[in-house]
Amino acid sequence: xxxxxxxxxxxxxxxxxxxxxxxxxxxxxxxxxxxxxxxxxxxxxxxxxxxxxxxxxxxxxxxxxxxxxxxxxxxxxxxxxxxxxxxxxxxxxxxxxxxxxxxxxxxx
Amino acid sequence: xxxxxxxxxxxxxxxxxxxxxxxxxxxxxxxxxxxxxxxxxxxxxxxxxxxxxxxxxxxxxxxxxxxxxxxxxxxxxxxxxxxxxxxxxxxxxxxxxxxxxxxxxxxxxxxxxxxxxxx
Numbered sequence: 001x002x003x004x005x006x007x008x009x010x011x012x013x014x015x016x017x018x019x020x021x022x023x024x025x026x027x028x029x030x031x032x033x034x035x036x037x038x039x040x041x042x043x044x045x046x047x048x049x050x051x052x053x054x055x056x057x058x059x060x061x062x063x064x065x066x067x068x069x070x071x072x073x074x075x076x077x078x079x080x081x082x083x084x085x086x087x088x089x090x091x092x093x094x095x096x097x098x099x100x101x102x103x104x105x106x107x108x
Numbered sequence: 109x110x111x112x113x114x115x116x117x118x119x120x121x122x123x124x125x126x127x128x129x130x131x132x133x134x135x136x137x138x139x140x141x142x143x144x145x146x147x148x149x150x151x152x153x154x155x156x157x158x159x160x161x162x163x164x165x166x167x168x169x170x171x172x173x174x175x176x177x178x179x180x181x182x183x184x185x186x187x188x189x190x191x192x193x194x195x196x197x198x199x200x201x202x203x204x205x206x207x208x209x210x211x212x213x214x215x216x217x218x219x220x221x222x223x224x225x226x227x
């Protein structure tokens with residue numbers, strides 16, 4: 001099973017700043033099978049990025065994904081108040097999915 | 109508008125059983141694979157099970173294999189999760205989630221239903 005490790009655990013930033021979130025896989029992951037989700041308290045997760053770098057429908061262009069192999073990154077170019085949330089990476093392989101443990105982006 | 113509405117959660121004793129349901133609307137349910145994903149209180153997301161559009165392919169996480177059974181009724185636009193031999197560690201919010209047609213990602217999620225396993 002591929003393990004996804006996200007870092008940092010918590011990111012304390014101010015609105016307008018840039019956020020860089022990391023997701024590292026224990027084995028190589030096809031870029032087609034790497035996704036990012038956002039979850040706010042009391043809400044279901046929302047798909048942000050699929051295929052490592054493609055934005056889902058309705059996702060603002062301040063969100064971008066990059067990476068390949070074992071290292072992937074989610075970047076939020078300028079944080080808006082509604083972006084403070086927990087972010088999860090996810091990979092698919094061998095007919096199963098695994099998630100990273102999450103990165104919390106909090107207001108500094 | 110795509111809607112997924114879970115129900116059936118509640119308090120159950122260890123060793124007990126529970127059946128979750130997910131009512132789907134706003135899309136052609138019979139064309140999509142569906143999934144259950146859970147989240148223990150204050151913890152991260154864990155994929156539980158997946159079922160293909162015609163129920164031909166079914167997969168489970170190792171943590172629930174042999175205890176949980178996923179099924180669907182395309183005529184009723186409904187997804188189910190039968191949970192047996194429940195343990196304290198099964199306590200979580202259970203979400204149903206739609207599989208995207210082209211990519212192995214979950215593009216729509218329900219609001220979740222809480223399952224609490226406790227004596």
